[in-house]
Amino acid sequence: MDTAIRVDGLRKRYGDYEAVRGISFEVARGEVFALLGRNGAGKTTTVEVLAGFGRPDSGTVRVLGHDPVADRARVRRRTGIMLQEAGFFPDLTVAQTVASWREFVTDPRPDVLALTGLEHRSGTKVRQLSGGEKRRLDLALALLGRPEVLFLDEPTAGMDPEARRATWNLVAELADAGTTVLLTTHYLEEAQRLAGHLAIMDGGEIVAGGGMAETLAGRAGRVAFEPPDGVRPEDLPLPATAEGPMLVVRAADPDVAAQTLLGWAGERGVRLRGLEVRSATLEELFLDLAGSAAEEAR
Numbered sequence: 654m655d656t657a658i659r660v661d662g663l664r665k666r667y668g669d670y671e672a673v674r675g676i677s678f679e680v681a682r683g684e685v686f687a688l689l690g691r692n693g694a695g696k697t698t699t700v701e702v703l704a705g706f707g708r709p710d711s712g713t714v715r716v717l718g719h720d721p722v723a724d725r726a727r728v729r730r731r732t733g734i735m736l737q738e739a740g741f742f743p744d745l746t747v748a749q750t751v752a753s754w755r756e757f758v759t760d761p762r763p764d765v766l767a768l769t770g771l772e773h774r775s776g777t778k779v780r781q782l783s784g785g786e787k788r789r790l791d792l793a794l795a796l797l798g799r800p801e802v803l804f805l806d807e808p809t810a811g812m813d814p815e816a817r818r819a820t821w822n823l824v825a826e827l828a829d830a831g832t833t834v835l836l837t838t839h840y841l842e843e844a845q846r847l848a849g850h851l852a853i854m855d856g857g858e859i860v861a862g863g864g865m866a867e868t869l870a871g872r873a874g875r876v877a878f879e880p881p882d883g884v885r886p887e888d889l890p891l892p893a894t895a896e897g898p899m900l901v902v903r904a905a906d907p908d909v910a911a912q913t914l915l916g917w918a919g920e921r922g923v924r925l926r927g928l929e930v931r932s933a934t935l936e937e938l939f940l941d942l943a944g945s946a947a948e949e950a951r
C-alpha cells in the first residue's frame with residue numbers, strides 16, 4: 654500500500670490524563686479515512702499530533718513519510734488543515750482573508766471560494782458569516798496550497814444540509830483526484846458516504862475499524878413496515894419484532910427478506926404499508942459499540 658499517514662502505537666497525555674492510549678492505523682494515498690467516536694474519544698488529539706501541533710508521548714506518526722514535528726515545514730507545505738476552531742480576523746472580508754493566506758502559499762489555488770460556495774460572500778466581513786459559512790471559509794483556506802493530505806476535523810459541523818452535501822461532493826472529488834483525507838465527524842452518514850476505511854475510537858483506543866464495506870458486511874440490515882390489519886407477528890414468514898409503531902425484520906440480506914415478505918403479503922392480499930428496506934448502517938454499529946462500552950463501564 655502507498656501509505657500517506659502512518660500511526661503506530663500513538664499515546665498522548667494531558668497532565669495525568671491519557672487521551673490517546675496506543676492507537677495504530679494507516680491511511681493509503683488518495684483515500685478518505687474516517688476517525689469516529691463519541692465526544693472526548695481522542696480524535697482531535699490524534700489529528701493535532703498528525704498535524705504537528707503536539708509530539709507523541711510514545712509511538713510514532715508519519716505524514717507522507719515525515720515526522721510532522723521534526724519536519725514541520727516540509728509536511729506543512731503538503732498538507733491542509735481544518736481544525737474545529739479556526740482563528741480568523743473578524744474585520745477582514747472573506748476575500749481579504751483568502752488574500753492574506755495566499756501570501757504564505759506557493760502556487761495558491763485560485764478557485765477556493767468557488768469550490769466552497771463562498772464566492773457570493775467575498776465582500777462580507779468574517780464576523781458576519783454564519784457558523785456553517787465560517788467552516789466553508791476554513792475549508793477554502795485548507796485547500797489553498799493544493800494539499801496532498803487534508804485533515805478535516807468535523808468539517809461540516811453547523812452546515813445546512815445543502816452546504817453539507819456540497820462539501821461531501823467536494824471532498825469526494827478531491828479524493829478522486831488523489832488527495833488523502835483524514836476526517837473526523839459525528840455525522841455517521843457522512844463517514845459512510847465518504848470514507849473507504851474507518852476507525853472508531855473510545856476512551857483513547859480504537860475499538861473497531863477496517864474497510865467500510867467489510868466493517869458493515871455481515872451486520873444485519875432491516876426491513877420495517879406497519880403491522881398489517883389482522884396479522885399477528887407470528888403469522889409472518891420471518892421473525893419480526895415490534896419497534897414503536899413498526900414491525901421490524903432483521904436480516905443479513907434485507908432485499909431478500911423484503912421480497913419474501915412482499916411475496917407472502919401478495920398471496921394474502923395484504924398491504925405492507927410504510928415499507929422501508931435498509932442495509933446495515935454505520936450508525937447502528939456505532940450505537941451498538943457505544944452501548945457495549947457503556948455496559949463494560951458499569
Ligand SMILES: Nc1ncnc2c1ncn2[C@@H]1O[C@H](COP(=O)(O)OP(=O)(O)OP(=O)(O)O)[C@@H](O)[C@H]1O
Nearest residue numbers: 667668670672690691692693694695696697698699
Ligand atoms: N488541552 C487539553 N488539556 C486537558 N485535557 C484535554 C485537552 N484537550 C483534550 N483533553 C481531553 O482529552 C480527551 C480527548 O479529547 P479530544 O478533543 O481528543 O476528543 P474528541 O474525540 O476529539 O472529542 P469531540 O468529539 O468532543 O471533539 C477528552 O477527555 C478531553 O477532555
